[in-house]
Amino acid sequence: MAKRNDRPTLATVAERAGVSIKTASRVLNGEKHVAASTAEKVETAAEELGFRLNSTARRLRAGGRSPYIGVVLSDAADAFQSRAFAAVEAELATHDLRPVVTVVGDDPDREEAFLDECLANDLTGIIVIRAHPEAAETYARAASAPGTRIVTLDPAVNGPGISIVAGDDREAGRLAAEQLLAHGHMALGVIGDQSPSLITTRRLQGIQDAIAGRRGVGWRAYMREDAHDEASAKNVVAAWLGSRSAPGALITLSATVTQGAIDACRRLGEWPALVGIDDFPTAELLDVTVVDRNVESLAAEAVRRLRASAEPSGAGGGGGSLGEGEGSSPSETTGRERVDDGVPDFDNALCVIARGSGEEPPDTR
Template sequence: MAKQNDRPTLATVASRAGVSIKTASRVLNGEKHVATSTAEKVEDAAAELGFRLNSTARRLRAGGRSPYIGVIMSDGRDPFQSRLFTLLEAELGRVGLRPVVTITADDPERERAFLDECLANDMSGLCIIRSHPDAARSYAEAASADVKIVSFDPSTAGGAVAVIAGDEKRAGRLAATQLLDHGHISIGVVGDHSTSPITVDRLAGIRSAFARRSDVGWRAYMEEDAHDLVSAKNVVAAWLGSRTAPSALITLSATLTQGAIDACRRLDQWPALVGIDDFPTADLLDVTVIDRDVASMAAEAVRRLQDASHSALDAGAGHGSDGAGHGSDGAVGSGPSPRRWEIPVHVIARGSGEEPPDK
């Protein structure tokens, strides 16, 4: 039996015919105003490859606008992604739209195949919660072909993709400042995928907070690629088991925060902790976090998906958390690009980030 990813996709048809994905989609969906010679190339390529459009897509086209929005997640267990999807689904339901979801498990080929299926089935749009870096570039081409795409992942920026993201540099800066203000100078930082723009920006914010503090030791406790719960748990356990354990931790995602807590529980050692992104049990565990307004992110995404013109974002919509219209680096006048809407971040102090070093 052929694997799912071995099946012909719209992208393979377009490549065989020597046309864009959108042109192949137009031909196979029976749209007019395509040159006869081009249509023949696409139809021949589809026949040779055994490619068939979903019959549901044809019925939806006959009845008008599709009510379906493709949604891409990398990990359904990740607290941020699941929390955002729950809110996004509710917002889509309010305007008569329904999500069709794939969880890619960080497989770029699976992600590209889902994108092809969304284009072939003529969905109303796409919403990307997390993308694999190797697949991210595919969206710019699709968006430039008049497919509405909204993304919460800055790695997919390009073309007509609208990006809705938190002020990640400020998030990192707030996390570090919270611990510095409570007297910590030995701080461990547990990072996510080092190539992710979110991780890069959060680390830049942390560095900016430590820039003038030569007394702060944190580079010795720095792990940029502990990207899942198990690896975060192992890294923190190794730190806490050493003779010179850090007095505080910063974790760059909710999943990493949970891994760090598991290590602390196993060793019964409880350094101060500030995590970035909230998660369902954080309040019960008294975990201090830096969080974004996820409900606003979901609402803005649906508004952008409904915007037929996909016009530039409203001027001043993405303010820093100080309300002064600053960009993510805090410089006046260096605000978000026209297709990036930046969500403010804020501290939720619950106790773990306010512990002094000697406690």
């Protein structure tokens, strides 16, 4: 007599079903080329014994797709990426989908290996929150594989078969600059993220848009790019604040950069006006003005497009293309998702959250 705490094994399932261990393994691991009657015997035996069935395998055998979605981040410590991932995970859960996550850091090879694994394991799709700047070609190759579904929040990841869900980064830069200009600031220090980043480039374009036609506004002399972490942003701001020609106001182009700048201000006891792009958890406590977007809206739209791309298309009866599905206009359902021009086609308007730092008047001392 078996002990009460003995757990059923693959061997006991095989014995109960009257098949070999190999056949039981094939059934429970989702291999498709098994007779339906045999599969039914094995699954019945497993259920009777309390053997935990592999729900993913059963779904694959039934012709469904994996419930797993690959999710790519470049920096888990970045406030925007962590917020976006939390929103994506919550949205996936409402559809019985689960994320498999990688954080690529400064290693584009890791990103390529992760994509290969996603494709090899037949994951339902991939959501890119932020990619390594050098990884764009990797995604283009992955998107060309049959059945691949890629949705990205990073506008640098683009091309045929890739659906872009991104806010208007150019508008974000414009709003940040205009907030400071409206309060009389003429010397703006701009601290960017990685210079190859399309997000940084667009945000800088937005700042230029805000300054165009205004006389006496200086910012190029203070502009610094490649401050892509808190330490480098802190060093840049500390050097500015310690000089005689320090800018009177700061624009920080990511939440990580903003946090580094705030750290420098706190340590030196100098508080220039500041507007950051993208909110972060302690910004309200520190009275930091930010330009922000609705990450829940981004996540919901990304998951909607990913799921819509898996639905049969109305015209051909085959697998749907990215961008197809509920809410798409006829011009977008041509077999490939159009590359986004930076302006979202869903409700994700940017807003300035004024908390005090961006409304400080110029220092007239």
